[in-house]
Amino acid sequence: MDTMSDAKAMSLRFPDPTQREAIAAAARQAGVSMQEYILSAAYDRATAVEQRFLAGFKASMARSGAAFAAEPSSTDPSPEHRAAEREAKREIDQHERGHAA
Numbered sequence: 001m002d003t004m005s006d007a008k009a010m011s012l013r014f015p016d017p018t019q020r021e022a023i024a025a026a027a028r029q030a031g032v033s034m035q036e037y038i039l040s041a042a043y044d045r046a047t048a049v050e051q052r053f054l055a056g057f058k059a060s061m062a063r064s065g066a067a068f069a070a071e072p073s074s075t076d077p078s079p080e081h082r083a084a085e086r087e088a089k090r091e092i093d094q095h096e097r098g099h100a101a
Contacts, residue, residue: 012038 012034014020027037077085 012020014023023037024034027034030037032040
């Protein structure tokens with residue numbers, strides 16, 4: 001059965017001995033194992049990528065919102081259109097009152 005105590009260590013193979021020693025030295029300085037150091041670095045990098053993506057997405061949403069706010073919408077009539085609608089309604093109301101009398 002596979003438990004945490006039975007788990008095998010991650011295989012850490014480095015074709016470049018200089019790279020391996022640099023990582024080993026950084027792990028020693030941080031006071032952690034090489035495996036923990038590498039996993040932590042991978043997690044930090046993934047989180048940084050996620051944060052850049054989210055920041056870009058938020059900026060894109062802001063630009064889109066600003067673009068939609070700047071452009072007149074077909075569902076948001078112009079002031080002239082609104083005035084014409086009010087005038088037409090007023091004329092209809094007057095016409096209906098004249099027939100009701």
